[in-house]
Amino acid sequence: MNYYFEWTVWWRLFSGRHFFTCSQVFGLMHHFEQWAIKFNPRTRVATPSIIQAKLRFMAMFHCRLTDLCMFIRTLRDWMNFELQQQVIQQLGILNLMNPFDLDGRYRFDMARKEDHRCARGVVIALSLSEPGNNVLNEIFNGYRFELPSFWEDHPPNRGLYETTYFTPSTKCARPAVRAKLASQTCLLGTSPADMQMAQKLAEKQKWISPRITFHDATIEERYGLTDEEVIMYTYAQNSRMATQVEQTKAVTKAVAAMTKGVKGKK
Structure with a gap:
């Protein structure tokens, strides 16, 4: 059985x-x-x-x-990186990505133009709009790598590109740019209720010391909210x-x- x-x-x-x-x-x-x-x-x-x-x-x-905006963050809390990639492969990275909370490790298959290359474009566009050293630990096909300028307009059509996006402080974040990227590219941007929730949680978000990776921070450390409060918050924000x-x-x-x-x- x-x-x-x-x-x-x-x-x-x-x-x-x-x-x-x-x-x-x-x-x-x-x-x-x-x-x-x-x-x-x-x-x-x-x-x-x-x-x-x-x-x-x-x-x-x-x-x-x-609380769709919390999915990819919760995914990182509960699963290792390789299992995360299997979930992303199954559900689609643009169905999970939250530009309001973009910090974390990503792996993009450049052969997948419709979703992975588009998602990589979100990361690159935000890195160009926000100040600071926010794209870290770049790897292309297993080798250390520094993103060339021509990739902005003419990215390769094959290969695996990995990078970590990191927002150094609240002063570096550009909420208007993040909202525009979400509305243009991600499933999150198709629902006004989900967008509002993501923006509200982003306002509460706490930036963690570089010595503590954002991946390892708890929900309470990131947002100043307990898990029960997050649940109640989503009830209030989501009309569904x-x-x-x-x-x-x-x-x-x-x-x-x-x-x-x-x-x-x-």
């Missing part, structure tokens, strides 16, 4: 009747992974079957999120929740009980 298949079918039916926050979704996913490993004592690590189940899980819940707030609060309590004590993988 394929318990992973049964589990994903049950959650597919359940997810269609509820909305979730990113924290809830990733908490449930991690809870399932721990259960699956415990269920099979011979398995001490995530098997390919578990990984595929997690990818299906991300696909079915992505359209039910109330209006008719299902009470129902989703019940789900929140159930999820909190199931995931109590479970922490993400750094």
Whole structure:
């Protein structure tokens, strides 16, 4: 019997009747992974079957999120970089990218003009608009690399380009530029409610000392909000929740009980 298949079918039916926050979704996913490993004592690590189940899980819940702007940040909190790339490959980088919170490590497949090259263009456009040394640790096809000027207009049509975007301080951020890039390129920019939420959270965002990478900072360290406050904040900001707030609060309590004590993988 394929318990992973049964589990994903049950959650597919359940997810269609509820909305979730990113924290809830990733908490449930991690809870399932721990259960699956415990269920099979011979398995001490995530098997390919578990990984595929997690990818299906991300696909079915992505359209039910109330805080889309938090997805890629929460993804980085809970998954290692290589597994992040599998999720991005499945869902599409432009469906996940949040220009208001762009800090982090990226890998772009330059052969994918429609999404990866466009997403790389967002990073480069923002780096040119904002002051400071904000594009770090550039790698092209496995070698250290410094972005040439002609890439701005004529990027290559193949190869893997990796870089880290880092905003040195709040004074360096250009909210108007970020809003324009979001509205022109990303799924986030198609929803006024999601855009408003992303902007509000960006205003609360705290810039972390360079000695502490943004990837390792908790939600509370980044925004000055606890996870519960973020959940309540998304209820208030997102109009799609209006008719299902009470129902989703019940789900929140159930999820909190199931995931109590479970922490993400750094």
